Amino acid sequence: MKPRFLLDENLSPRFKLAVSRLNSKIDILRVGDPNAPALGTLDSEILIYLQQSRRILLTDNRKSMPEHLEAHWNNNGFIWGLFWLKPKATIRELTEDIVKNNVLFDVGMFPNSVTAFTPIFEESKTSFLQH
Secondary structure (H helix, E strand, O other): OOOEEEEOOOOOHHHHHHHHHHOOOOEEEEOOOOOOOOOOOOHHHHHHHHHHHOOEEEEOOOOOHHHHHHHHHHOOOOOOOEEEEOOOOOHHHHHHHHHHOOOOOOHHHOOOOEEEEOOOOOOHHHHHHHO
16 A cells, blocks of 8 residues: 655645655645645544544644644554654655655655654554654
8 A cells, every 4th residue: 555644734835745746646635635634623633534544644743743642542543654754854855755765664764854653553652652
């Protein structure tokens, strides 16, 4: 299965546009797009959407997301994955990492802009929240 991504609304719409320009086959939506959660959707609802839509979240939200993830997991929820994006990464770095490595789900494969990834497996929850 090809990865499907959801960009957090805090990320620039230019990021989605840049990814689509370099590889139009990558399935990427941004919060606020048609068929995606509306702008202003609560993080807890975004996590439910991710679970149901089989999308991987791309975000730089390190303030509230860990707390919402923990609550989601405590309610037997899961996600397909999450990439924490480095706050100072450029759109070019982010785009190149996603386009070049869109099927490789390993932190080491995203050296420029991604700081952590979590698969849906139980054992990764603790280490993920500690990043």
